[in-house]
Every structure is written in C-alpha cells, then in structure tokens.
Amino acid sequence: MGAAAARLGVAPETLRSWGRRYGLAPSGRTSGGHRRYDDEDMTRLVLMQRLVASGVAPAEAARRVLTGDSSPRDGDQPAAPAVGGRRAGAGGTVLALPDAPPEARGLARAAARLDAGAVHAILGDLLVERGTIATWDTVLRPVLVAAGLRWEQTGAGIDVEHLLSEAVTETLRAHRACQRKPDPGRIVLLTSPPGDWHVLPLHVLAAALAERRTPAQVLGQLPVSALVSAVRRTGASGVFIWSQRPPQSAEQTGQQFPVDALPTSRAPRALVAGGPGWAHGVLDRRVVVSESLADAVDLLAATPR
Secondary structure, rough: OOHHHHHHOOOOOHHHHHHHHOOOOOEOOOOOOOEOOHHHHHHHHHHHHHHHHOOOOHHHHHHHHHHHOOOOOOOOOOOOOEEOEOOOOOOOOOOOOOOOHHHHHHHHHHHHOOHHHHHHHHHHHHHHHHHHHHHHHHHHHHHHHHHHHHHHHHOOHHHHHHHHHHHHHHHHHHHHHHHOOOOOOEEEEEEEEEOOOOHHHHHHHHHHHHOOOOEEEEEEEOOOHHHHHHHHOEEEEEEEOOOOOOOOHHHHHHHHHOOOOOOOOOOOOOEEEOHHHHHHOOOOOOOEEEEHEEEEEEEEHHOOO
C-alpha cells in the first residue's frame, strides 16, 4: 500500500478508504499471504484518481471504475470535502484562472476548499502521467501565482496558499521517492539565500532531477558558511540557488551567490541561479541564470558527475 500510495502521490489512508468503502482493495497476495496491488488494481486506482480530480464524487467514481464506465461526463461537479465526518459545502476562496486548463481549475478548487487529499490526488495523477516539468508549467505554477496574487490584492487566502504549499511538497516528495535510483556520481545541492523561505521551487526541481536520475539534495535556505561546508563535504557537481525576493540593491544580489567563497574543484561544477529575486542583479559571469524549470534541469543534469 505504501508503494502504491507513493506512486499515485496520495496518502495511504486514501487507499485504505477507497478499499474499505468502495471495493478498490488490493487483489494480489504474496506467498506469505500479504495483500498486494497488481497491475489491474493500479490501473483502476489511476482511473479513480483521474475521475476524482475531474470533479466526480468518490462513490460515483468508484462505481464507474468497477463497471468499466470511467470517462468524465459533462456536468460532473467537484466533490465537497469531509469535515468532522460530514460532507461540507464547496465554500472556500475562489482563485481566478480564466485561461488555465481544467486540471489547474480543479486543483484551485481543491485548494480553496482546503481539501489536501484532493490536492494530493490531482497532483499525483498528473506527475505520473505528464512528469514534473509539464505539471509545473501548465498546472501548478498558474495556481500558485493566482493564490499569491489574491493574497497580495485582498489580504485573504493565506490559509489556501499554505495548504497548497504543504500538500504540493508532500506529493513531490512521494513522487521523487518512487523514481528509479539515481545514477552514481556527485550530487546537486539546491538552496536559497539566507532569509528567503520560499523553497517549494527547490522541491519541484528535485523531483524533475529525480526523473532524470540526477542525485540532488534540497537544503532550503542556508547561510553562506553552511553552503560552503556542504559543497566541500559532498564535492557537489552543481549548486542551484533560488531567490524569490528581490534584494535591496543589485550589489546585494551579487553577494547572495557566493561564487568566490565556494571551494574550487578540478571537475566541472554548474552554478545556476533561478527565481525573480535575481532579475535586477548583476551576477558573476560564472553563474548561469535559468530561464525555466526545464532549463535548470538541463543545466544541472548535463554537468559530468
């Protein structure tokens, strides 16, 4: 169950509930009598997840999966989350996503209802089907931007933004854990400048690198001395620093990427910056500013390890 949940990007409790309530339990057994999900079980779970993400109530979604009628229909409505054992109304904070695809609108509705389980289900399905880069570019980033803009404009919705961030981080970690073992070699370190706590993009990048079998470690925001120590101890093949917040001056931006403080290495080392915090700064010529998630992955995965 743990492995199936990790592959789908949902909590194991969700699979237990689907098995207990709707009959989507594992049908395989090991020689020792332990129940296991086989390929047909996983196919049904993926279909169940897709239907729930499209707005079908879990009970109806399970009925369609078990009867072979698993296509979303016009008029399907989002399922209201359970609160205290009761069904709640849709409620929540509406995020404006007029030009976003249906998956992004579904994710926004789930986040607005504070339905972490639905966020896990939607993202888990997308990550398995499309991969991290496509999920980030077309679904996740538009929702995060909309949540941030709503908070800036109205002062409301910080609970939605925080739930979304936590649920997304958990799902990305689960997706990363079920990728193939990384290729042997030096690790890539992912960090942010001191005082910049916006580390969700680091987890997105780590998941995308895991799909490329590139070993990476999220360190979060670090003081320069700690980053230097980490680079020295690991012999890192690359350092990526994400800066969300613009600094007070261009000079401060240059100081935030401590090129000269990093230990030298005979082997090549990629130095990559990302995020809007670097937009107005003048970086050392040895630092490459990534233009997108895909660009950052290419830069960091291409360095010999």
